[in-house]
Amino acid sequence: MRILVLGAGALGGYFGGRLQQAGAETAYLVRPRRREQLARDGLVIESPFGDARLPAATHAPGQGGGGWDLILLTCKAYDLEAAIAAIRPSVGPQTAILPVLNGLSHIARLQAEFGAGAVLGGLAKIQATLTAEGVVRQLNDWRWLTFGETDGRMSPRVEALAALAARAEGMVASAVPDILQRMWEKLVHLGTSAIGTVLLRANTGEIARSPGGVGVMHRLLERNAAIAAANGHPMPEAFLAEFRALFADPKGSYATSMLRDLEAGGRIEADHILGFLLEAARAAGVPHELHEAAYLHAKAYEQRRDAGRLPRG
Numbered sequence: 116m117r118i119l120v121l122g123a124g125a126l127g128g129y130f131g132g133r134l135q136q137a138g139a140e141t142a143y144l145v146r147p148r149r150r151e152q153l154a155r156d157g158l159v160i161e162s163p164f165g166d167a168r169l170p171a172a173t174h175a176p177g178q179g180g181g182g183w184d185l186i187l188l189t190c191k192a193y194d195l196e197a198a199i200a201a202i203r204p205s206v207g208p209q210t211a212i213l214p215v216l217n218g219l220s221h222i223a224r225l226q227a228e229f230g231a232g233a234v235l236g237g238l239a240k241i242q243a244t245l246t247a248e249g250v251v252r253q254l255n256d257w258r259w260l261t262f263g264e265t266d267g268r269m270s271p272r273v274e275a276l277a278a279l280a281a282r283a284e285g286m287v288a289s290a291v292p293d294i295l296q297r298m299w300e301k302l303v304h305l306g307t308s309a310i311g312t313v314l315l316r317a318n319t320g321e322i323a324r325s326p327g328g329v330g331v332m333h334r335l336l337e338r339n340a341a342i343a344a345a346n347g348h349p350m351p352e353a354f355l356a357e358f359r360a361l362f363a364d365p366k367g368s369y370a371t372s373m374l375r376d377l378e379a380g381g382r383i384e385a386d387h388i389l390g391f392l393l394e395a396a397r398a399a400g401v402p403h404e405l406h407e408a409a410y411l412h413a414k415a416y417e418q419r420r421d422a423g424r425l426p427r428g
């Protein structure tokens with residue numbers, strides 16, 4: 116399978132590298148700084164499932180050529196428009212686009228641009244980061260990539276990707292017939308975790324050990340589940356039980372990529388995740404004062420960051 120990976124950050128570097136190791140012909144569409152790192156050091160992965168240093172073929176955005184079976188789209192949401200422009204010349208009639216971004220609204224945007232049939236649904240459950248030195252570091256043993264056709268068909272192309280990924284070390288990939296339901300579940304999971312950890316600037320254990328912390332997280336979980344249900348995606352009871360337990364665990368150290376990005380002074384997907392959920396809560400008539408506070412907190416952070424007034428680490 117020929118795979119073009121947009122971005123060689125945490126997820127693009129990790130899953131792209133693992134699929135490359137499994138035998139895919141892989142190239143990375145990257146901007147100049149990352150391109151220099153990859154040319155100098157190769158694609159470096161540090162992982163509980165085995166470290167790797169792989170040769171990485173790279174192309175500049177917009178110059179990836181054609182003939183790709185799959186484009187793995189791994190940018191952050193705030194880079195989506197630039198990423199669309201970067202992959203456009205590489206999308207042919209046989210190319211499937213698999214975005215692994217958190218959130219939901221990018222699917223409609225990609226479908227509007229490339230046609231509904233070109234776009235798969237996808238989600239990643241992993242904790243990974245790209246260090247300043249260009250190392251893709253997997254932070255724990257989470258390694259799940261889930262994808263499927265948005266119309267639920269188990270098509271030859273999703274089966275082929277699942278078969279390739281089954282040969283890859285350090286990842287568990289599943290082709291599923293209900294990817295939109297899975298993406299809503301991920302949004303409830305991530306949305307609750309991100310609102311809580313970003314608003315309170317703490318991981319789930321630190322929140323659970325603080326007065327009222329478990330109650331706040333559980334209220335958020337219920338409200339996000341109510342939003343999903345109002346959109347036709349009720350959360351299964353087993354899913355809710357798993358996350359109630361996670362958010363109540365005083366020994367937990369669960370954090371989100373949004374909290375990591377914010378603590379590093381980086382850009383965050385405030386509109387795509389927090390703004391989206393706030394709008395969806397309003398539309399569904401779900402109480403949303405916590406959503407409002409989290410979104411406001413994130414937008415005020417962006418103001419401060421853009422003005423260069425973040426404390427120096």
Ligand SMILES: NC(=O)C1=CN([C@@H]2O[C@H](COP(=O)(O)OP(=O)(O)OC[C@H]3O[C@@H](n4cnc5c(N)ncnc54)[C@H](OP(=O)(O)O)[C@@H]3O)[C@@H](O)[C@H]2O)C=CC1
Nearest residue numbers: 122124125126145146190194197198216217241242243372
């Ligand atoms: N990290 C995690 O643990 C998880 C992340 N996610 C989600 O996955 C998505 C990706 O996150 P993550 O991998 O952490 O992000 P990263 O910031 O680590 O990687 C994104 C990469 O995309 C590149 N990129 C963006 N736009 C372009 C472009 N136009 N052309 C070329 N390269 C581009 C960036 O390059 P440059 O360096 O040039 O900016 C960057 O290296 C997000 O939606 C996130 O919420 C989901 C689950 C877990």
Ligand SMILES: CC(C)(CO)C(=O)C(=O)O
Nearest residue numbers: 239240241305370371372
């Ligand atoms: C759900 C979670 C926390 C881990 O996959 C995530 O998606 C993130 O950190 O962005």
